[in-house]
Amino acid sequence: MMPLEALGADQQWRELAQSQGGRLGRVVQVDRGECEVMTDEGQIRVSSDSQRAQGDVAPVTGDWITVVPDLDDIPTVQQVLERRTLVVRRDPAEHARAQTLVANVDVVGVVHGLDRRINPAQLERFCVVAWQSGASVAIILAKADLRRRPERDAEKAAALAPGASVVVTAALRGEGLDQMTALLEGNRTLALLGxxxxxKSTLINALVGSEVQTTQEVRAGDARGRHTTIARRLIALPNGGSIVDTPGIRAVGPWDAWEGLAAAYAEIDALDQECRFAEDCWHQGQPGCAVAGNVDPGRLRRYLELANELADQDLDLARRRHE
Incomplete structure (x- = not known):
């Protein structure tokens, strides 16, 4: 049985659980009304049904929780412990609502397959969501064996994601796995988005050393994949650390992600502080603007589109609060 420390438990988590008077556990997967939870005694099924659970916050994969028996002696979520990081996106089904993907990850890995060209707008949007979480960010370039010069893709990714580490992998050949393992040193948790x-699933299988995630071929016509991961699941690695595999995301919408926007476009944010027009400038060619002319026009356009999207989101939420 793997100790909870291998999944990231530390003294602070244990003290928080002790103060609540419950057993410490980490959420492996959430199903309707129940969670799979790893505890010191092993993996158990825990009721998270709102009529049984005592906490106000619904648990998600990666959460640290306390578990207590209810009146029927059924293990139940007592409390979701305060989250250190949280990966959130705009709910694709309801644009005025957030969707929480995973909690308490140390690194968010934005995965791009090199069987297709890098899409700058898509990569940058994922980075905004990743940085907003409060975790570190890594760009993981998979399927490098399908490219003649993957180092060029790595250079492009680094330019599009300042501050993020870039890892080039070819999982079926075992290439890049040492760098992936380094991201997990110290029993850290890595969430894969893309x-x-x-x-993603092929990479996890290579790191675990067995097929724990089902994989499928992508469509030859457009390089689009089929959904093989249908639920967010925390997977323990043999030598410590854990990975959260997530279902494929077709369109990622940032949610209340102004800090993530500033981090993903760090060079624009730095220039923005020097702009003579301050908050009144939208960096579209005004004389004296410190940003326009000093940033790649395409990257600046994508930044402004995201800033407008977040501003519209703020206005929409403000209107709803006053209805």
């Missing part, structure tokens, strides 16, 4: 078919 569209379907980019190689």
């Amino acid at each position: 569209p379907s078919g980019v190689g």
Whole structure:
């Protein structure tokens, strides 16, 4: 049985659980009304049904929780412990609502498969969501064996994601796995985000050393993948640390992500502080603007589109609060 420390438990988590008077556990997967939870005694099923659970916050994969028996002696979520990081996106079904993907990850890995060209707008949007979480960010370029010069893709990714580490992998050949393992040193948790078919599940299987995640071929016509991961699941690695595999995301919408926007476009944010027009400038060619002319026009355009999207989101939420 793997100790909870291998999944990231530390003294602070244990003290928080002790103060609540419950057993410490980490959520492996959430199903309707129940969670799979790893505890010191092993993995158990825990009721998270709102009529049984005592906490106000619904648990998600990666959460640290306390578990207590209810009146029927059924293990139940007592409390979701305060989250250190949280990966959130705009709910694709309801644009005025957030969708929490995973909690308490140390690194968010944005995965791109090199069987397709890098899409700058898509990569940058994922980075905004990743940085907003409060975790470190890594760009993971998978399927490098399908490219003649993957180092060029790594250079492009580094330019599009300042501050993020870049890891080039070819999982079926075992390439880049040492760098992936380094991201997990110290029993850290890595969440993988990306569209379907980019190689997330194949990469996890290579790191675990067995097929714990089902994989499928991508469509030959457009390089799009089929959904093989249908639920967010925390997977323990043999030598410590854990990975959260997530279902493929076709369109990622940031949610209340102004800090993530500033981090993903750090060079624009730095220039923005020097702009003579301050908050009144939208960096579209005004004389004296410190940003326009000093940033790649395409990157600046994508930044402004995201800033407008977040501003519209703020206005929409403000209107709803006053209705």
